[in-house]
Amino acid sequence: MWNSKLREWRRFFSVSTLTFRLWNFTGTALLNLFILIAVAAYLSPLSYMVATALKTNVQLSDSSAPILPAQAITYAYQGTEYPVYEVPTEEGVKQWALVNPFRKYSEFVDPANPDAGLIHWDGSWRSLVKAYRPAITFQNFVTLWHNLDYPNYLRNSLIVVILSEIGVLCSSIAVAYGFARFRIPGGKWLFFLCIATIMIPDSITLVPSFVIYTRVLDWNGSFLPLIVPQFFGSAIYIFLLRQNFKTIPREMDEAAMLDGAGPLRTLVSVILPQAVPVVVTVALLQFFNMWNEMRMSTLYLSTRQDLWTMPYTAQAFITFGFTAEMLQASALVLMIVPIVILFIAQRFFMQDMVVTGIEK
Amino acid sequence: MEITKKTFHLRDWLRRLHGHLTMRQREGLVGFLFLLPWILGFTLLKAIPILVALGFSFTDFKMLEPEKTQFIGLANYINFFKDTLAGSSLFGSIAYFVQAVPIEMVVALALATVFSSPRLRGKTILRTLFFMPSIIPAIALFVIVIGLISPGSGWIERLILDPLNLPPLAGAFGLFPILLAIWTIGPGFLIMLGAMQSVPPEVYEAARVDGAGPINRFFSITIPMISPAIFFSLVINMISSFGGVALLDRGLPFSVSLSPMEAYINTQMFSYSELGYASALAWIMFLVVMLITLAIFRSAKYWVHFPEEEDNVEF
Numbered sequence: 001m002w003n004s005k006l007r008e009w010r011r012f013f014s015v016s017t018l019t020f021r022l023w024n025f026t027g028t029a030l031l032n033l034f035i036l037i038a039v040a041a042y043l044s045p046l047s048y049m050v051a052t053a054l055k056t057n058v059q060l061s062d063s064s065a066p067i068l069p070a071q072a073i074t075y076a077y078q079g080t081e082y083p084v085y086e087v088p089t090e091e092g093v094k095q096w097a098l099v100n101p102f103r104k105y106s107e108f109v110d111p112a113n114p115d116a117g118l119i120h121w122d123g124s125w126r127s128l129v130k131a132y133r134p135a136i137t138f139q140n141f142v143t144l145w146h147n148l149d150y151p152n153y154l155r156n157s158l159i160v161v162i163l164s165e166i167g168v169l170c171s172s173i174a175v176a177y178g179f180a181r182f183r184i185p186g187g188k189w190l191f192f193l194c195i196a197t198i199m200i201p202d203s204i205t206l207v208p209s210f211v212i213y214t215r216v217l218d219w220n221g222s223f224l225p226l227i228v229p230q231f232f233g234s235a236i237y238i239f240l241l242r243q244n245f246k247t248i249p250r251e252m253d254e255a256a257m258l259d260g261a262g263p264l265r266t267l268v269s270v271i272l273p274q275a276v277p278v279v280v281t282v283a284l285l286q287f288f289n290m291w292n293e294m295r296m297s298t299l300y301l302s303t304r305q306d307l308w309t310m311p312y313t314a315q316a317f318i319t320f321g322f323t324a325e326m327l328q329a330s331a332l333v334l335m336i337v338p339i340v341i342l343f344i345a346q347r348f349f350m351q352d353m354v355v356t357g358i359e360k
Numbered sequence: 361m362e363i364t365k366k367t368f369h370l371r372d373w374l375r376r377l378h379g380h381l382t383m384r385q386r387e388g389l390v391g392f393l394f395l396l397p398w399i400l401g402f403t404l405l406k407a408i409p410i411l412v413a414l415g416f417s418f419t420d421f422k423m424l425e426p427e428k429t430q431f432i433g434l435a436n437y438i439n440f441f442k443d444t445l446a447g448s449s450l451f452g453s454i455a456y457f458v459q460a461v462p463i464e465m466v467v468a469l470a471l472a473t474v475f476s477s478p479r480l481r482g483k484t485i486l487r488t489l490f491f492m493p494s495i496i497p498a499i500a501l502f503v504i505v506i507g508l509i510s511p512g513s514g515w516i517e518r519l520i521l522d523p524l525n526l527p528p529l530a531g532a533f534g535l536f537p538i539l540l541a542i543w544t545i546g547p548g549f550l551i552m553l554g555a556m557q558s559v560p561p562e563v564y565e566a567a568r569v570d571g572a573g574p575i576n577r578f579f580s581i582t583i584p585m586i587s588p589a590i591f592f593s594l595v596i597n598m599i600s601s602f603g604g605v606a607l608l609d610r611g612l613p614f615s616v617s618l619s620p621m622e623a624y625i626n627t628q629m630f631s632y633s634e635l636g637y638a639s640a641l642a643w644i645m646f647l648v649v650m651l652i653t654l655a656i657f658r659s660a661k662y663w664v665h666f667p668e669e670e671d672n673v674e675f
Contacts, residue, residue, distance in 0.1 A: 028479040048515045171397035182391025199653045201604045203622045204646040207639045208409035232401020292497040292611030315499045331503035338495045346488045
């Protein structure tokens with residue numbers, strides 16, 4: 001956007017083309033550099049999680065240990081493992097293994113030259129810092145896998161996600177098709193009402209639905225309160241789908257109707273094939289929402305540990321008093337699934353949010 | 361005398377009904393059948409619970425002794441005005457809305473503006489990276505914040521405060537709502553970016569010929585042209601700041617909701633099992649949210665430039 005202005009200035013001050021190009025290149029480089037720094041800063045809290053999940057508990061409890069995953073160096077001298085310390089000497093800092101720690105002085109051995117024997121060093125070894133080398137460990141994930149019933153939690157999450165996907169997609173597509181293609185008496189007002197329901201806060205329906213689910217239907221301790229409401233469609237998805245269906249030319253379904261296809265047939269064989277991107281978008285949104293779902297699970301699943309879903313389990317870990325590195329590892333396991341799905345479906349998803357978002 | 365057994369066949373009845381209808385009525389009927397899931401859902405999951413909650417709010421309904429329930433009129437609503445905790449929760453909810461939504465909107469708009477520059481490279485991957493935190497479950501975010509601020513080993517202390525010789529943060533948990541707000545820009549960012557990309561380049565070209573500078577062009581072309589997208593993302597962010605589910609749900613349970621009113625309703629319900637009072641509180645919250653929504657929609661006609669609806673005739 002600066003180019004035309006720059007061109008004017010160039011004409012004015014008769015700046016050479018080379019200078020202009022240099023200036024232009026600098027601008028582009030600065031912009032890209034800025035956005036790279038921005039994305040690094042934006043995602044920086046994640047690096048804490050990843051780094052901690054790959055650490056050992058030993059490193060976490062040593063306050064002088066490096067911030068990134070590392071392992072304390074040891075050295076085997078005459079059949080015994082000794083810890084290696086950063087020892088300040090006259091010839092700079094040396095990494096020596098501590099063999100005999102005493103109060104006033106200590107005896108070290110130099111791993112580079114063990115034949116030289118024990119080296120006498122004056123000073124308190126407690127003031128020394130342990131030597132580390134970078135190392136990552138996946139032990140935390142192995143421990144999690146052995147101590148928790150992950151296959152079961154994953155199965156529960158998948159049951160909830162898949163059944164609610166089926167429910168919300170079938171019903172929302174049908175309703176969106178009804179709104180997009182049929183002249184219904186008062187249809188416009190019904191659509192307004194549908195959009196208006198998006199604004200209703202959850203807490204207003206919380207009390208009656210809790211009473212109905214637990215007292216009348218006796219659905220406490222089952223997946224039903226999570227799944228059944230999805231079969232009635234979701235207003236925001238209906239909105240997104242309807243807006244997209246409207247952009248599909250009507251001539252196509254009229255042609256199908258003339259060939260004798262009923263409304264349901266037209267929806268399945270004419271509308272849906274052309275609306276694949278938006279349907280995928282809605283399916284992904286629903287996946288993220290149901291994978292992260294916590295409100296209903298905290299209300300109805302708390303008593304049944306065998307029905308806990310992945311996020312509910314992670315929440316329970318905080319109260320179990322996990323150590324820091326296990327906590328971070330378990331949260332990482334929880335969020336890796338939606339992130340991987342996002343990156344796989346990224347093309348589809350991003351493109352279509354862009355298209356559907358414009359209209360209102 | 362022969363007795364003819366008259367049976368009612370739904371199928372025949374529908375067929376006969378179908379024969380009697382005009383084309384237009386038939387279309388309406390079929391369309392209505394397609395809407396049926398939503399109409400049922402609206403009635404069963406929204407309309408009836410809202411009215412039942414209104415009914416509960418006039419009683420002293422308790423979870424454990426439902427048979428003792430009595431009609432107590434407006435007592436719950438009067439209690440609300442005496443309950444300082446409830447009042448401060450409601451203000452807390454509004455304060456959270458007022459502080460989180462502008463952060464989300466401004467960051468998303470700034471990012472979308474940078475992304476609409478043709479000079480930026482690697483947009484596809486950068487877009488995904490900026491969107492990614494918006495799908496991270498709230499519980500994982502919570503764990504990250506706990507780690508970042510943990511005394512002694514948290515990175516904020518080790519990387520920022522210690523090198524600068526600053527004292528440890530007090531009340532650092534305020535970081536959570538801020539991080540959550542900044543990490544929720546995804547949908548708004550994509551919606552605004554999409555709108556910016558659909559602004560025809562000729563408009564900018566014309567403004568440039570007329571001598572409008574970049575800042576001028578941003579405020580007098582970009583902002584008005586994408587105002588429907590800004591409005592849409594404002595509505596989405598508003599709903600999620602009040603604890604509703606719009607587009608993307610982070611999975612914050614009611615009890616730790618960032619909207620303090622929601623958390624307070626939850627406490628009344630599960631800690632004290634005061635369902636009547638909880639319903640009254642929920643209705644007050646509902647009215648406040650509806651009032652804010654109405655104000656936002658009313659204000660729209662002053663700053664949102666909706667495109668012409670070309671399909672008004674169809675309904």
